Amino acid sequence: MKKARFYLVKLPIISITIFFFCSIIAALIYPGSHKEIIEYQSDYYSFTHNFLSELGSLKTNTDETNLAIIQKDNTPSMLLFNGSLILIGGTLMLFYFNFKKVFGLIGDSNKSIFYSKITMPVGLLAGFFYAGVGFVPHDLDFGAHVFFANYAFLTLFFLCILHSLTVYHSNYLSNTYFLGYVAFCIVLFVYLRIIFFGPQIGPGKIYSEADLMLQVIAQKSIVLTFMAAILHQVYGFNILFNKKR
Numbered sequence: 001m002k003k004a005r006f007y008l009v010k011l012p013i014i015s016i017t018i019f020f021f022c023s024i025i026a027a028l029i030y031p032g033s034h035k036e037i038i039e040y041q042s043d044y045y046s047f048t049h050n051f052l053s054e055l056g057s058l059k060t061n062t063d064e065t066n067l068a069i070i071q072k073d074n075t076p077s078m079l080l081f082n083g084s085l086i087l088i089g090g091t092l093m094l095f096y097f098n099f100k101k102v103f104g105l106i107g108d109s110n111k112s113i114f115y116s117k118i119t120m121p122v123g124l125l126a127g128f129f130y131a132g133v134g135f136v137p138h139d140l141d142f143g144a145h146v147f148f149a150n151y152a153f154l155t156l157f158f159l160c161i162l163h164s165l166t167v168y169h170s171n172y173l174s175n176t177y178f179l180g181y182v183a184f185c186i187v188l189f190v191y192l193r194i195i196f197f198g199p200q201i202g203p204g205k206i207y208s209e210a211d212l213m214l215q216v217i218a219q220k221s222i223v224l225t226f227m228a229a230i231l232h233q234v235y236g237f238n239i240l241f242n243k244k245r
Contacts, residue, residue, distance in 0.1 A: 001102075001105055001241065003098070004241075005237075005238075005241045007094045007097070008095060008102060008234065008237045008241075009237055009241065011094060011095070012091055015084075015087050015091040016088070016230065016231065018087060019084040019085065019227075020227070022080040022081060022083065023055065023081055023084065025080055026077035026081040027045040027055060027077075028045070029076055030044065030045035030054070030055060030074065031043070031060055031072040031073075032045070032060065033045075033049070033054065033060050033061055034060075034061050034064060034070075035049070035212070036064055036066055036069065037206070038207070038208065038209040038212060047216075048216055049212060050216065051201075052081070052219060052223065053145065054138075055074075055077050055078070055081035056077075056078050056081040056082040056085065056133075056134065057074050057078060057138055057139045058073075058078055058137050058139050059071040059073060059074055063142075063203045078137060081134075082134040082137065083134070084134075085130065085131070085133055085134035086131045086134035089127045089129070089131025089133075090127065090131060091127070092130060093124050093128065093131075095123065095127075096119060096120050096122075096123020096124060096159075097120060099119060099120060099123060099163075099166075100119065102116075102237070103116040103166065103170065104116075106240070108169075108172060109169050109170065112166055112169040112170040112171070115162055115165045119159065119163055122158055122159045122162055123159055123163075126155040126159050129148050129151050129155055130148075130152045132144075132148035133145065142202065146202070150196070153191065153222070156188060160181055160185040160188060163233075164178050164181040164182050167233075167236075172240055173236055173237075173240060174236065176236070177232065177236040180232045180233070181229060181233065183229075184229035188225075191218055191221075194214065194218045195215070195218075198214060199211030199212075199214065
């Protein structure tokens, strides 16, 4: 139980805190960007015009075809952001590996134990995809990067459903945590529609400033919501472990 508490409570809090502060520092030292198609240029990181993936790029402006646009080195931001994202991926894998164990340890309902066992491999896959986003910067291999990013969120959607079912059938976790993850599932579903059916942003794509802002703001919103949803579940597990102790 002590080991499970570390992976389900302490490690997620540590990893999310590191990711949050590394992302802020990476944004502060980001050298800026130039997006010729929408006539946008800045010498800083924009919350509304720069994707999170741009913090993890090797250089800036690598999507631009105009050779006159300078590509600046982005190594410090890249190391901070990608390193913390890989940590999040690893933490997610460890979280769901132990998620399966804890319901058996506390002697929960058969349905809860059943769904936790199904949840585990999906959680491992989601964590793998998130780590993959960090391992493959978008300017190293754009196709692979987008694959990892899109399927990380798609896998997360199915993971949320299974996680919610596990908590719903639990005899020890309040349905407050079930409702919290269901709410996140709904928000995530909206985001999936935006990334798969909304305006496409990338090298060779034609898009407007409004299209870019929609995708960028939606991405940051879902990441913040995901962090809040995980911390809400962590809080629930912390209460559970305190009762069992």
